[in-house]
Amino acid sequence: MPIDIKASFSFTLPQASDVLLQFEAAAIPEQRILASDCRTSKADDFARVPAQDTIGERLWLRAHGRFEVNYSATVEVDRLVPTIDTLAALEPHELPGEAIEYLLASRYCEVERLQSFVGSRFGATAGGARIAAIRDWIAENFSYVAGSSDANTTATDSFVERRGVCRDYAHVLIAMARASAIPARYVSAYAPGVTPPDFHALAEVFLADPTIPHGGAWYLVDATGMADPAETVKIGVGRDAADVSFMTVFGEAEFGDKEVSVSRSA
Structure with a gap:
């Protein structure tokens, strides 16, 4: 059964800083991304890099001020689960x-x-x-x-x-x-x-x-x-x-709101 995911969070950077984010579902053989939408505030610099063991991606960004992330996805899991x-x-x-x-x-x-x-x-x-x-x-x-x-x-x-x-x-x-x-x-x-x-x-x-x-x-x-x-x-x-922290800041930051919801697709 597909899994519906929604996640949003925000933070404020008092000065331009580098931030490493990892919050998106990984596209790997045991789980298929059926739909995905990731919207963020504008960053001074933004890049995607492979994550540990090439499972998922990390987002490198450089930004300042208030930054918001809104993410949603539907993922189908097909994983062998032996006893x-x-x-x-x-x-x-x-x-x-x-x-x-x-x-x-x-x-x-x-x-x-x-x-x-x-x-x-x-x-x-x-x-x-x-x-x-x-x-x-x-x-x-x-x-x-x-x-x-x-x-x-x-x-x-x-x-x-x-x-x-x-x-x-x-x-x-x-x-x-x-x-x-x-x-x-x-x-x-x-x-x-x-x-x-x-x-x-x-x-x-x-x-x-x-x-x-x-x-x-x-x-x-x-x-x-x-x-x-x-x-x-x-x-x-x-x-x-x-x-594998969802957020690592190389500088000062004030964390704001966070909301996560995960459910089985209707």
Whole structure:
């Protein structure tokens, strides 16, 4: 079923500054853009560049004063969604080169600090069963609390506090997956059913592809339980939230309004 997306936000730049935006649904094989409309205020300079792993695009702009973005799209998702706990893991030496960076620690995902806990708590599991166990543990032990974290909150901080928002749930799952020698990356997305409606964050793990001997593939996992991978529209991916923020300003900015709505097409 197609997914209808609407997103709008504004910000004010007191002086001419560079801004990197990433909010559009990615045009990739597993999701087809049926319609799309992106309208922005006039910028002093505007360019599109490929995003991380060539999933989606980023918008480079230079502007000053008030800037508005209004975006809408209809996207058809066609993604295979196997039962995650049936999938095997690939040994690290079997991984393709592009998956290796997602085994390593990153700004918000301090892998080494969680290795001891992961080994003792999930040591009896492996592969997709390990990922499912981690997902379920987070869902059972964390509280979703708006405003309980900020731009400095790491996976370790969230693990200690046992609370956060979708960004924090994703960081903890990613860090624990990497501590299990399973590549994991951060996904920014749109999905119906997310409360409150917003840019959503979830994880994606690299496990064996049962249709290809010795092959692997990326699979979406949402520890919040709000997003169905079969209806999730990817915006972009990265090592953690720092790589795929919808807005990064190289200068001062005052953020204004933001509104996101995602629904199944009637």
